[in-house]
Amino acid sequence: MKSALFLLLASTTLAGATVALAETADTAPAAATAAKPELGAFGFDEAGMNRAAKPGDDFYEYANGAWAKATPIPSDRSNYGMFTRLDDVSRARTREILDAVKDDRTSKIGNAYAGFLDEAAIEAKGLGPIKPWLDQIKGVKTRAEYARLAGQADRNGVGGPVGAFIGQDDKSPENYALTMFQSGLGMPDRDYYLSTDKKLADTRAAYLAHLQKVLTLAGEPNAAARAQALLAFETEIAKVHWTKIDSRDATKTYNKMTVAELVRDAPGFDFAAYFHAIGAHVDSLIVAQPSAIKGTAAIVANADLAVLKDAMLVRTLDGYSDYLPKAFSDEAFAFYGTTLSGTPQIEPRWKRGVSFVTRALSDEVSQLYVQRYFPPETKAAADTLVKNVIAAMDKRIQGLVWMAPETKVKARAKLAAFKPKIGYPDKWRDFAGLEIKRDDALGNAIRSANFEHDYNVGKLGKPIYRWEWGMTPMEVNAYANFSMNEIVFPAAILQPPFFDPHADPAVNYGGIGAVIGHEISHHFDDQGSKYDATGTLTDWWTADDVKKFNALTAQLVAQYDAYEPLPGEHVKGQLTLGENIADLAGLTVAHEAYKASLGGKPAPVIDGFTGDQRFYLGWAQVWRRNYREANLRQRLLTDPHSPSAQRAWVVRNLDPWYGAYNPDASAKLYLSQDKRVRIW
Template sequence: MNTRLMAALMLGVATATLGPVACDMAATEIASTPGTEIGIRKDWMDISAKPGDDWYQYANGGWLAKTEIPADRSGVGGFWIADQQTEKNLEALLSEIVASNPEEGSEGAKVKAFYQSYLDTQAIDAAGMQPIAADLARFAQISDKTALAQVLGSQVRADVDPLNATDFGTENLFGVFVTQALKGGEVVPYLLQGGLGMPEREYYLSSDPKMAGLRTGYRQYIAELLTAADVADAEAKAQRIFNLEMKIAQAHASREESDDWATASSLWSQADFAANAPGMDWDTFFKAANLDEYQTFDAYHPGAITKLSALVQSEPLDAWKDWLAFHQINSHADVLPSKLDQLHFAFYGKQLFGQEQQRPRDKRALAALNEYMGDALGKLYAEKYFPASAKTEIQGMVDNIKTAFANRIEALDWMAPETKAEAKKKVETMAVGVGYPDIWVDYGNLTIDPKNPYASVLAAERAHYQQQLGKIGKPLDKNEWWMNAQLVNAVNLPVQNALNFPAAILQPPFFDAKADPAFNYGAIGAVIGHEISHSFDNNGAAFDSTGAMRNWWTDADKQKFDEAGKALAAQYDTYEPFPGLNVKGELTLGENIADIAGLQASYDAYRASLNGKDAPVIDGFTGDQRFFIAYAQAWASKMREAALRQRIATDGHAPAQYRALTVRNMPEWYAAFGVKEGDKLYLAPDQRVKVW
């Protein structure tokens, strides 16, 4: 498993006893009964803080004071809480499978074999480098650039998503992603830049001293890993690999360029690759990648593809052979001898993300199963832990928030009627998956070797790749899922005009069937609104209701939209978690637009759910207060400095403490907490951003 891709939003909990803030809004006090429990965590709060001066401390100060980041984590918070409960549920399911005697060849038998072999580190250590020996020999035998193209093609996997701001890419030179072309209606393979061992090009090219230190550490790590793998001349090879990766990084498009979908995407025929990107033997490459029968590709990083192909021709064959060997070892260190796995963690876990300890092997085994046989576990998880009543309630909230968003579109005074019509159509036709997919992945063709977890991982990678290739040329499936049911997350799929809300996020602290609607709309409702709003952020707004990228805006409408985006980017540019290191407003703009638009739509839906009645006061908190506190507590977060710096440098998501400050743009927040001019977080009405 490629653990360098697991940077994250890992969040957690603490306790303290604190009371509500005083409020001028009158309502009726009611007892906490099923359906009306407060939902928000009063013990997470610090009411000594003034909401208008330090909103994050007010909502989460008690939690921040008492919470410790576990040694095996780079951060903790709300997502982590939900993930911990999901892990417990999955461990219970796995215990049942392991204790049973599943039918040979069944999914249960494959899950059991994969899990047990991954846990058997004694057998893994005894096998040594034998499981990977054939692959390393294959690389060593490369004799010319045609043979190199064949191997590079054979390494291609469906392991990257160009539209996912948190996806750091692939260690293979190129990655593949299969969906509808951005600039055409056909389902095609996307070809994307790859080839780096650190998260992205900034780690190689930035002048920041901390980045320079990571480069030194990475160069040393390459040599140590090769030495531990008994590779001869490790020091010299490490230098060649590092030098090659510096050139690969220079060839890459930047994160900002990659996130500009309109310019990043370019339709190429298969023949165009030889003309536009000379250097690679493309015929050989495509045949080895099982892509030779397809004629149309989305060359998602066209400039990078051209430059990387030129490097294939210009750089020494030995450098490429060394680079291939290192990355095959590096990306599968968890199923190779423990000394390699430990070195991998020492760099990626400790040095890159600040983790103090490696996660326990059983937790990592579960994570590997989620990655390679996710639907097999997801089916069992959904059956046992996601009741139909929860699915129905969430679907109702989705419908309400979609309606609220459509109403907000209709109320815009600056948007032309024809633009409004397409925007509303986009909301109305949005496919929303709640809990789990209608059709689960079939693992019938996947072979799991109970004595060779390395071989099992490679087999799972190939099986997933073949499943993705099977979609090419077929009609787009709007209902395809891109997340496991047991994943604490949510996603907007602009090309499908669809959303996925996995079952695992539909639990506390995001959703509680017993809680008052104010809590659920402020927590999971804001997540739902966020994902809906991604269809209308600075990138999502480029797609129409069918998922095609086209300009459906008038020039005047687009100008107004862009002005709001610039104002929001400027607002986030002012946030400075470390001296001299500011949040990148432009890099995080899409997520920030989705945050504010989603929170506003969810608030409207919450108010509409009251049917004109006053919200009850529960434990001294008004409905509006509970709504906004629930939102801020969903973003409770503590991260190690290294992980936080990494996020600011490369991630399309702003740090959680600043996402909680989205409320500064909503007049309802000012009214709910009596925030006035002179308070530190106060924004004058003309400075508050309203995008939708």
């Protein structure tokens, strides 16, 4: 269980190899190296194609159709694709590390893992270990006590009516600041409470049943009526919540105020008691969604205290269900796993144990992982590729026709100031202060949440931890951190199909090269572009730059709004705009880097595919993914990333793709020159 007061990066993620790349920008190209790539003859799985499909009608289906048809989703997954495939590899490797020390009583990670796996002990203890905390909740008599307990719950990793985190101050990135954000919902988004859509109405009914079941399992009387009251309370909170589109706007969500101003503007919740309980002794803070915080405070002020306590009770039992008797973890999974995501079966205990230990003792596990699976030459290979793609981005900026010359100078300076982080951190955190007991799974989880919380609160007033990462090396993902002006690529993503040292360079550039370009370009997307070379949220573009940029991004919004992955349910072009810009720009820049790597020579034809054809196949391959319907629906409502097929379709905006595949003007993906969106 991770504390709710965690380091939230002003960033955006991708999702979500062992030797040097075949060549750099200054060397001649090579075809597939002598050693065989992991996938297919040149790094692409040709058996997974649907050659009956026309690339111009559906490039995703053409590149991945046979794979999609032949690949079932595992019973413990809500979706399955290249990211989940590598996650399976990563967790299996981590399991080997943990299994090797699980019987060593002197090993902190071994004791944490063994304690989590001991289901018999957890079952035998029942609710005994968590009873003192539940009694605290039930014993609350006043709203001031409730606010203090909400702060303590936050420290324990249990969400309350508001949330908070410690991160860089976007307008003063050399300083840490406390940021408060909207919270209080048990379902993923306000739409789950407010939409009249039948599927979401059915989900609400299932959630009501879930609330009743959790209260019943806890031995609480009048569970049905209390569940109804709790759902009604959360529905009122949902009404004041900002949409996810507004909540991703860096400008709208930067609202700095004093604590006194917050107390004045949002009466009804004892913020002073809450801040004291979370240990954040501050005079000012940033409020992400002021109207939502004000509205929630008013709702809390008028709510029955019994309902407020029930909300905390249910959040606790759901949040810590994996450390409680099986009936609680089964019930939590039945709603959050099966109803919300369509997953039939809960993950095996060992998988959940790997996830817990990796969260609780991240750097302890990470050090062992990189020693085994990420040798120094991999870091060097990624460094080279990053430099090539950054150079291509610099060239693209210089050639822009819509950006003012003075803004280009600043944009190039920002690019030159980038700090790439490859594989794993330069410095490791110390977990010596975290107490782990072999016979106390729940206590380990709560102490871990407390430890993480206190670590982050302890940053206030200190210099920025620039060495710190927001992901472990085992995570199959990547991210851009705007305030740090950095791009980060964990070790686990530097594997096939993203990167294979024995694959054709075109496939590697279309895979990991485009991922690198994606993260670089995030710093210039609709939100990242608001941060300058120092990581400061500021206006550094001319008004004309902004006008022209917004005209281009509006075209991309309209393009994605038109996609309908489920009947009647469309991609939200505004919600997914940042990721769509990054896909478009990243692929553009990676292709330029690939062309530069050829040194002026033509790419070889391999298995009948030209270099450009292989490049775009490399891109499509990394997005192979099958979804369960419930999971896809949830993503369409809440995920800033477009579904995989639509991510592959971004190629329809790229002139070289038309040259590679020559789609007919009547093809479904075909866009005339004037309709193709070109930004970076």
